[in-house]
Amino acid sequence: MFKGILIEKDEAGYRAAVQDIDPAALPAGDVTVQVAYSTLNYKDGLAISGKSPVVRRFPMVPGIDLAGSVIESSHPDVKVGDAVVLNGWGVGESHWGGLAQRARLNGDWLVPLPAAFSPAQAMAIGTAGYTAMLSVLALERYGLTPDRGPVIVTGAAGGVGSVAVAVLAKLGYRVTAVTGRPQEADYLRQLGATEVLARTDFSSPGKPLAKERWAGAVDTVGSHTLANVCAQMSYRGIVTACGLAGGMDLPASVAPFILRGVTLAGIDSVMCPRPERLQAWQRLATDLDLTKLSLITHEIGLTDAIPTATALLASQVRGRVVVDVNA
Structure with a gap:
């Protein structure tokens, strides 16, 4: 038994x-x-x-x-x-x-x-960290580099968001973290975030287009948060969508995509092909600060x-x- x-x-x-x-x-x-x-x-x-x-x-x-x-x-x-x-x-x-x-x-x-990880460390990363790495790989695949501008991570105090902040910061990006828990601001800065914003700044209906702020984004929330992030992307910015903590809906317009050339890339960790899984775990071994x-x-x-x-x-x-x- x-x-x-x-x-x-x-x-x-x-x-x-x-x-x-x-x-x-x-x-x-x-x-x-x-x-x-x-x-x-x-x-x-x-x-x-x-x-x-x-x-x-x-x-x-x-x-x-x-x-x-x-x-x-x-x-x-x-x-x-x-x-x-x-x-x-x-x-x-x-x-x-x-x-x-x-x-x-x-x-x-x-x-x-991976030899770099103990079983406990591998699970500290888990699906959340592996999903975060798939998101980073997608940002890179669409041409994002640190010199393009800041990257925003929503739901940053959660599992996916935490690893995304840590990996992006180690890779040299300026990371803005969004959270509904202001008490976690110090934690997010320890992970490498240079700025922490409130979830309420993104959770209400916004404009189809807003001021250009972000070169890249990792969104774990969906709904109005994802719509507002898309509206604030810089020209040819890249957004990865990998979560629905805020809802499955996407109350957005086509404006960011046809006027600014924004890319919205979906991230699926469940049925992801084996070669991409292996790549994600290999990159985690080098790009995640285990401390x-x-x-x-x-x-x-x-x-x-x-x-x-x-x-x-x-x-x-x-x-x-x-x-x-x-x-």
């Missing part, structure tokens, strides 16, 4: 609890991983709480991230003893995920744990994950939550 969070839905209702799970209940897969660490992300919070229909089948072990070592494998490219990381691929939604001591998975979903991880991260045990999920959805959690599934 192994311990894990199991989400169930039946006539008695929707519930999540830490349980002892029989290995025979693990889903199909060609690789079994002994999980060392997982994480708690916004999507995991939604799954555990049932506040959004994230879970596609029941029962379900949540957790869109995991790091651990392979204990069984029939996959030709994955060997017993390999240290591996998994992010996304519908894990924790339609396939049992990482908030348990064991996981059975499709070996094609796994990437090698910042202690600022970004706090660690909890498996039994603390359920109450922490509620705090996460209430925007009461800073940065990244690493879950030691064996504690």
Whole structure:
């Protein structure tokens, strides 16, 4: 038996609890991983709480991230003893995920744990940090360089935003951080932000076009925040959209795109092809200052994950939550 969070839905209702799970209940897969660490992300919070229909089948072990070592494998490219990381691929939604001591998975979903990181550090980065790096790669792909001008990061005190601020600052960008938590201003400056703005400056309906301010943007919020960021982009600015903490709508106009040549690039971390995943993790190994991880991260045990999920959805959690599934 192994311990894990199991989400169930039946006539008695929707519930999540830490349980002892029989290995025979693990889903199909060609690789079994002994999980060392997982994480708690916004999507995991939604799954555990049932506040959004994230879970596609029941029962379900949540957790869109995991790091651990392979204990069984029939996959030709994955060997017993390999240290591996998994992010996304519908894990924790339609396939049992990482908030348990064991996981059975499709070996094609796994990437090698970079030598630069311990399993705990890899989970301190997790899907949030990997998504942030995908956003940085997209900004670069569309030609953004530090000399073009400042970059804005919305939802900056969250997991994606925190890593984005840290990476962009290390790469030499002038970073403006936007947050709804003014008490986190010092934290964001420690990560490398040169300016901290209030979320309320962006969360109300704005003009189709506003004063040009930003050469690049990483948006984790959506809705009016993303619309206002687009309206404030400089000529040929690049915006990456990777989150919806503020809503799924986009009440914007075409003006920034057809009058200023602004690019809006969507970032999907769940089904991202393997070559881009490998590139993102390789770049994180060189472009993320690991000394910042202690600022970004706090660690909890498996039994603390359920109450922490509620705090996460209430925007009461800073940065990244690493879950030691064996504690």
